[in-house]
Amino acid sequence: MxxxxxxxxxxxxxxxxxxxxxxxxxxxxxxxxxxxxxxxxxxxxxxxxxxxxxxxxxxxxxxxxxxxxxxxxxxxxxxxxxxxxxxxxxxxxxxxxxxxxxxxxxxxxxxxxxxxxxxxxxxxxxxxxxxxxxxxxxxxxxxxxxxxxxxxxxxxxxxxxxxxxxxxxxxxxxxxxxxxxxxxxxxADAGPVDIERAAVRREGGDVTLLTYGGALHKTLEAAEALAAEGISAEVVDLRVLRPLDEATIVASVARTRRAVVVDEGWRSGGVSAEIATRIMERAFWELDAPVERVCGAEVPIPYPAHLEQAALPQVAGIVAAARRTLGR
Amino acid sequence: MADIVMPSLGADMESGRLAQWLIKPGDRIARGDVIAVVETQKGAIEIEAFEAGTVAGLAIGEGEEVPVGAVIARLEAPGEEAAGAEPAAAEPASAASPAPVEPAGPPLREPAAAPAPRPDGARRRVSPAARTLAARLGLDLAGLGPGSGPGGAVVSGDVRRAAEAVRAAGPPAAPPQGARAAGLDLEEMRKAIAAAMARSKREIPHYYLVQVVDLQAASDWLAARNAERSPEARLLIAVLLLKASALALREHGAFNGTWEDGAFRPGAGIHIGNAVAIRGGGLVAPAIHDVDRLDLETLMAKLRDLVTRARRGGLRSSELSDPTVTVSSLGERGVDRLLGVIYPPQVALLGFGRVGERVLARDGVAVVRQSVELSLAADHRVSDGHSGGLFLRRIADLLQEPDRLLA
Amino acid sequence: MLEELARIAPEADLESLAPAGDLRDELDIDSMDHLNLMIALHRRLGVEIPERDYPRLLSLDAAVAYLRTRGA
CATH class of the missing domain: 3.40.50.970 (Thiamin diphosphate (ThDP)-binding fold, Pyr/PP domains)
Known part of the structure; x- marks a missing residue:
């Protein structure tokens, strides 16, 4: 140890x-x-x-x-x-x-x-x-x-x-x-890690939250908030955006049957669009709800602090999207 | 719990359509049992079980097409049954509800009729997962009211609860019979051949060797043997050629195996794929397993059975996935010599041309002898021409003394 | 004989089969099919057909004539 x-x-x-x-x-x-x-x-x-x-x-x-x-x-x-x-x-x-x-x-x-x-x-x-x-x-x-x-x-x-x-x-x-x-x-002996696979950062059975980079920690906070409501959210950290680890994404969604993609990037033509499409292609028949997305607002990032925060995915928005997939 | 997956029946296969289930939940099966019929580009193929066990559940319905590697059924290993029923789709979320049990009997295909429209004209919402589960459990969605999902959609949890209620109420209705797989689709087969052969010529550096083999001794031996026997017991010369090839492969392993992930893998046995032409234009090369260990009568019987099934449908999955080398004979219509295209990921193909009379030189004299042009197409990544020459020479030698083929 | 041929080569058009044509070419049958035909005729008609006589059964007409001489 x-x-x-x-x-x-x-x-x-x-x-x-x-x-x-x-x-x-x-x-x-x-x-x-x-x-x-x-x-x-x-x-x-x-x-x-x-x-x-x-x-x-x-x-x-x-x-x-x-x-x-x-x-x-x-x-x-x-x-x-x-x-x-x-x-x-x-x-x-x-x-x-x-x-x-x-x-x-x-x-x-x-x-x-x-x-x-x-x-x-x-x-x-x-x-x-x-x-x-x-x-x-x-x-x-x-x-x-x-x-x-x-x-x-x-x-x-x-x-x-x-x-x-x-x-x-x-x-x-x-x-x-x-x-x-x-x-x-x-x-202390932490060293090289794989650059192939996505990682499940938190296990859960009701909904899969898929994210990466700076949005991971907000997503983990959202999962914690959801747990307080009795919703068990799984958090997948994509880690590698290309090539995508489809197997981990599909396996998680097939278990939970619901997916929310959280991406600080813009919605149109972005990572979240790609993930949602892969889920459609590979796990359509496993889904119980449409895939939800929480993305950056489609504006150039504003300078004022309150507007900047408003343009980014936040915990409340992730929680709300996860609830929607459950019909709540 | 083991998964049964859609098998790969050749390098060119991407998906298969499950035509018919021959098992149902609760059945005990042994390794090698035929469990389903799958429609592929090579026709209707009988799928064999790789493991023994008890069928825990069927993951797809008849008529569904799934990619190679997708789970099609789940199997409990012998002795595992006591562990209790497990839900067909393991769901951590469902821990609070009683574990659902598969109904006895084959699953229903998804009901063909669309769900009844709601009185207000809006389409009733049923999630894809709910439809999948309903089809698997044989539950009619028409009886389900508003669900618990987004916008009142029926979701998989609603179907599971409904299935439990139905099961409590009584046995499921008799399932409709899935249509038996149709015959061969030559257009689809052509696509499969195109993919495999294009890949072969793209990836495999072929080299070719040809040797004329004197078959007088083998022909005489065969004629004498067949003269004493009724047609049922007669052998074709093809059987001698196959057996000689198999015995030679024992000593020349570089021609028996596959090239996968950048390396040669020797074959687990000598499983010879036999190129069988389909009338109307088509080709399939299913294997006879362990040819080197079969006596000639058994080999003849297997060859006859294989050719019949290749042309009518009914090949088994192992026959398509296991060949370690291919033998092709094109001499029936007079072709003297064939230079083959290797079937990937195999590394060699033996070709036999016309068996017939040729003028050969023997001890300074021209003589007329039964003979054949034997060719080898081999993968230069695995072997070289010199070893290929020795291999052909060995086949030719064995055919000079047919009694040695009896071993 | 036509019934047995239909069994061996179900996709063949037997209506347009030339009676004197070579069955192997007419129906695209190979030596395995031909052997199966010999087996079927042997079973059905009880006629012994030695292998050396196979060349005498290569067309429909020739086969019928041959089988007559063998008492079928």
Whole structure:
């Protein structure tokens, strides 16, 4: 038995990067302000002093440029971790991510893998307004050739990075900004975790709540509130948005016969739409109620705190949706 | 509790339609018993049980099509029955209600008639899960009032409670008979062949070898043997070719097995798929199991039975899922030589052309001999031409001394 | 004989069968089918048909003539 450490999501991500740098000399971190400033969310604080400028590299404000350098380094045999400050800025690098990283294996007839990991902050809640707060991981989950991870727990923040680096193909890791300060205990020997499967975070028999990333903890709170009403909710953390672990989703829904998808991203054409469709395709005859969705409001994320919160999924909305599936 | 799933009857099969149940809840079955008839692209196939036990419940009704791997029935292992009845669909939520028990008797298909419209003209709401469960339990939805689900929809919990009430009231009505599976659908079979053969040519690096085999000794031996026997007891030369192939495969295992997940898996036995042409255009290659261990009379009987069933329907699931190699004979209409396409995931196909007279050179003299062109199409990922040549040579040698095929 | 042929090749159109044509080509039957036909005729008519005589039963006309000579 290992002892548990009190730690935070931010420290878990930092430990994961430090661990990777120590394990494999081919690993290096680059991005805007990751070195001297310590990362805009302070994730990489202290790593420059520990590992030096060769392996902790500050880049110019040029997402397309340094993401391309990351792809080149990966093709050349290194194992780069590229940090993009927030998902909104990754749009500047879409050409590199989608036209190059995701396609080269295919375009080369299987000759060239791109073992690149890109980390990005995602999501709203810090009053950073409409150019720094969106949840665009669903967009990336649309792209064949990418693996899309959304660590929501300390274990996943600590464990997904190394497994992602071992993947021979590009992996995108989305870290929700509201998770960085989340504190909790983590086993001292916590290490790599799988990046294949969804996880049942709470078992229940009446309704399945499916979610990921920053919305997981609100969904767990909602499950607790539902339990007080005598409704037993199962909470599935998707963990991996591409490829989706359909088996876990379908198995849970087949047990509970009801599903609510909770997604901070927008409803139209998003992750929640995909999940609901998979349930229709694979578990239609198991359903006792239409699939419900609780999503971000279809507006650019507002700046004022009360409007920002109003635009995001909240516990009360999740509880209400779960009740509706039960006819209550 | 074990699940019986829709079996895969070949690499190209995605789903199957359950045509007829031959078991019902409460039946005790043994491994190998035929439990159902499934319609596939290869016709109506009899599904065999892989395990012994007691049928706990049927998960799908006759007429339903489900993907390969979907649960179609549940089985209690011998001795497990005492553990008590388990609900067909385990539901943690239903712990508070009494455990439902499957009614005795085959399930009803979902009632074909739509639920009666409500007086106000609105369609009555019945959830998909409620319909599924009602069909499985043989419950008529028409008798169910407003349900407890969203908008008064009838949900699976309502059906379960109603089924318990019905069971308390009396035995279920006699179920209607599901239609017996129809005959072969050659269009569907063509699709299956197209998928399998395209995959083969896409994935398998074939190499081909051909050898002329002198069959004079085998033909003479066969003629002498058949002359003493009535037609029922006569053998076809195909049986000698099959047996020789099987005995040679014992020593040349690289041609008997499958290529799966990037590696060769030797076959568990020598189960030879026999390519059988379907009149009107079609092909199926069901297996005869353990050909190397069968005497010639048994092999002949099995071949006759297999060809008959391949053409009329009634093949068994194991015959389609188990072949470890295929033998094809196309010489009946005069084809001298066939170069086969391997049936994936197998790794070899033996082809026999026309058995007949050819001029062969023997000791410096041209002689007319019964002979055949024997070909091998093999997967170069698993074997090389040299070992393929040795394999063909071994078959040819065995056919020179037919008495050795009796072993 | 037509009944037995219909049993062996149920999908064949026996109405349009040419009496002198080769049964193997006319009905697309193979050696297994032909052997089954020999078995059926043997059972039904009690006629011994040695294997060496098979070539004399390859068309409907020839088979009928052969079976007559064998006393069927």
């Amino acid at each position: 290992s002892t548990a450490l009190e730690t935070t999501y931010r420290e878990c991500v930092r430990e994961a990067i430090r661990d990777a740098l120590q394990r494999d000399p081919r690993v290096f971190l680059m991005g805007e302000d990751v070195g001297h400033y310590g990362g805009c969310y302070a994730v990489s604080k202290g790593l420059l002093a520990e590992f030096g400028e060769e392996r902790i590299r500050d880049t110019p404000l040029s997402e397309n440029g340094f993401t391309g350098i990351g792809i080149g380094a990966a093709l050349g045999g290194l194992r780069p971790i590229v940090e993009i400050m927030t998902v909104n800025f990754s749009f500047l690098a879409l050409d590199q991510i989608i036209n190059n990283a995701a396609t080269l294996l295919h375009m080369s007839g299987g000759a060239f893998n791109v073992p690149l990991v890109i980390r990005m902050a995602t999501g709203a809640g810090r009053q950073l307004a409409a150019q720094h707060s969106h949840s665009m991981e669903g967009w990336y989950a649309h792209i064949p050739g990418l693996r899309v991870l959304t660590p929501a727990t300390l274990e996943d923040a600590r464990g997904m990075l190394w497994t992602a680096l071992e993947d021979p193909d590009p992996v995108l890791i989305f870290e929700h900004v509201m998770l960085y300060n989340r504190a909790g205990s983590l086993a």
